[in-house]
Amino acid sequence: MSGAAPAALYGAAAGLFVAALAHTVAHGLAEPAVALAFVALIAAGECVRVVLPGDREQAPVGTAAALAYALLGPLRGLPTSHGTLQVVTVAGLGTLAGALLRRLAGRPPGAARARADAAVRRLLTAAFAAVLFQPLYTSGAIDRLPLTGPRYGAFLIAVAALAALCDAALAAVLQRSRTGVRFAAALEDELRSLAGIGSAIVATGMLLSLLAGEVGLWALPLFCSPLLLARAAFRRAAAVRTTTGQTIAALARATEVAGYTTPGHARRVADTACALGRELGLGTRDLALLEYAALMHDIGQLSLVEPVADGATALLPAEEQQRIARLGSEVIRRTGVPRQVWQQVAMLADPGRLPDGRPDRSLPVAARIIRVANAHDDLLTAARSAGLTEVAGRLEALERLRLERGRAYDPVVLDALVRVGGGGPAATVGDGRAAN
Amino acid sequence: MAVCVAGVLLAGLLCLLPLVAPAPADWLGGPVDLRRLAPLALLHLCLESLADGMPTPCSRLWRRLAGRAPHPDQPGRRGGSSFFPVLFAGVLMLPPAAAALVAVPAALFGNAARPGPVRRLWNAAQLALAAFAGAVVFHLLGGPRLLLGSRFPAAALGALAAVLVFCLVNGVLVGIVRRLSGSGEPIGGPRALWACLVAALLHGAAGLMVAVLWQGPYGALAVLLALLPLSISAWVSAQTHREQAAHRATVQALVQAVEIKDAYTRGHSERVGRASVLIARQLGMAEDRIRTLHFAGTLHDVGKLAVATELLRRNGPLSEAERHAVEVHPVAGHELVRDLAFLGEARDGILHHHERLDGRGYPDGLAGSRIPEFARIISVADAFDSMTSTRSYRRGRPVDEAVAELGRCAGSQFDPVMVGALVSALDQHGWQVEPPPPGGWDGEVPDIPLGVPEPARRSRGRGAAVPTRGGSS
16 A cells, blocks of 8 residues: 555656656757756765765755756857757666765765665655746746846746655655555654755755856756755765764663663563554654654663662652653753653643643643553563563553553553553564555 | 954055055056945845855845744854855956955854954954955966957966965965964864865856856856855855754754663763863874763763663672673673764774783773774773762862872773873863762762772752753753
8 A cells, every 4th residue: 555655656756767868868958068068967966975864865966956947048148049848868877876976986886776766756856846936937928027137046946846846755655565664754844854965955955056057068067066065964964863862772771771670671571662652643754753762761770779660660659650751851961862752751740630630732732652561561571571472461561550550651652552552572563554 | 463454454454555545556446336345345244144054145135024923043164164166257357456345344244153353353354355366467477358258268377376375365364364363273174275265166166157258248147056055055054064063063963861760870971071171182192082072971881771770870789690780781882883884983882891911801892902092082081080980979089189099000901001191181181070960969979880989979068959961061
């Protein structure tokens, strides 16, 4: 079910490219020098990639160049006549040439699927922008309206913005089929990344077409260069994020090394929490924050002089649990992770109900998820040490949790736990169910 | 020093003179177009704050007008701003005096986190002088004419020359202020300079883009968009910088976790880190290795998390089994930090800091040069601080006595090179022994009597042991 959408997109991109190529071969290239310059720029840009969180790749310069060609009107004051189909040809040829260059240069191929996704997105987005702009331009409608000066600038900006939205939607479709997150969540992620490097790419593409109109082809190498800085910045940001992940893992291990929790507890809770979060429709970013919070949820125990038996904090009195959560939150705060993470951990042990018995809606969903995941793992561990079989232990744990359903544990999260199969390794595999 | 500062400030003021007096030469003057100058100055003011990851003056003003609480203070980046595209656009679009003026408001009224008025004036004068010089070069090369006629690549070459002159003047002035303020901050090798130059060139390209678009017919929105890629990357860099600071904080968090368990080590980790750095500086170690070594020294005892609190706090002899339990701590520490890639060599330093030069240490019984350099440094620093710091059960020994003890064990337990380096570093810099917190150390926790043979224990009257937290460092 979820494999149909990307297959359709791939098919559409391939069909479009073949048709455009055939058309270009039949009718010849309009302004071959310009087309060649753009092919070269896209190919060069292919070699300069940036990996975004969630295994997504962007080749900022290549995408900006393809968009610039789609939006290219006059060149140094002289009109061009390349039309929509030639845009598709140039974008496709540039991407293919870039892949060839990478292979010749012996660069590691990287994640082949991510790169194919990026190529399909680029081709379809460039085609979309060209469909919006080129017919109006080549038919002379823009001159007749007339869209000149600031109005021409505003028109180009609007087309570029629409193209950006189209790109985000395509990316969300592909992302959904790859990871099984819901479409809304995937789209939110894409729009978030659009606000970052995405807007820089789209703005550069639009500006390149404007500037090429002013100064000619010299604009291409000159004014792509600021994107290189953006790429460097995002790469370093990605590296630092990796380190943040390692630090968090180390802190999570600290409680295990110190004997406060059973080996692997933090990891298991994080896995269960992520499965629950995916089931409840959280986006990639929220899932990442949830994972951080789940990994570090026991840090507060480091402030206890002696470990709790088996690290089973779920069995402690509520006040003590709250104190541990607050102390842990203080430690996490110093590690510089996003604010939500330590706020979630601070509220981990808060009662889920207001004094009058209504459910407390201010409690973040992540805190509710982690509480269920943590209690579940504590109960499973207890069941195992009591000598129960795996299946019996699961049933027993679920039963114990259900007793507190709607009181300590959020019913929605508990239902999700039942759906993902009571946690454990089987539930951590992203399956198609989350996409319905 | 004052003369030099005054000279630069005066020169900066002189740059602005053609704004009010008739210009003596063609390349100095030209009518000032306020419709270009004012937006550029405002843009620079706002984008510079944004690029530093700080709230912009506009948002601060808006918050004040809306009656909301001001932004919480955030630590600014050290070393001032380095966001130049708008300045470069000014250099390319305006006569020299006006180009100089673009930099002034941001330097004077920019980020709240910047230091005092003299520093602000200096920054303003420095950037104004650099912009002035760049603009003069651009005008002498006939840049404005080339730009107006969209004569590329000639116009781009003129812009390149202007940017290079800007960087040269700016760099010289930065060098002067570093020398004057005596901040021994290393400027960085040729690689850092190269990175600065590349960044400046890319900023120059963006400045040129703004200049071209400004004279084109496409409106102000297009100009704003031209600054978008660089603003975003600068903002991301500021965030990244903050996250890197957070990694140091994480190391602190781990240390804190140990110190909760084992109160005597409070400040010990910090001091071992400091002493290790002293030794490394004597050895002439590269600056980035020193940074890693500091992590290693600070984290060397992190494995004590895995040792039962009761054993760490035991004020008496340990049985053979208990001794083994304690000796696990380097391995446990290594286990903890194994996956932290940014710790690099520090990880092996932590694993082997209880090895002895004669091979009778633990965990692996390495001998001689097979012990990693970091570990040899840390073991000397660790022993030195253990001897000189005051514990619940004994007073700290004076520095010279500790040094004599280290000298006695050099060759068998310690690497003589490291001991020698520590001794000469102490001669040069002295050593600040941590005073005990008022009321004495609480918890009454002894050192693990490994490594250096402990001195004879003198029982000290335990004062009214009021638990005092955070009394150290």
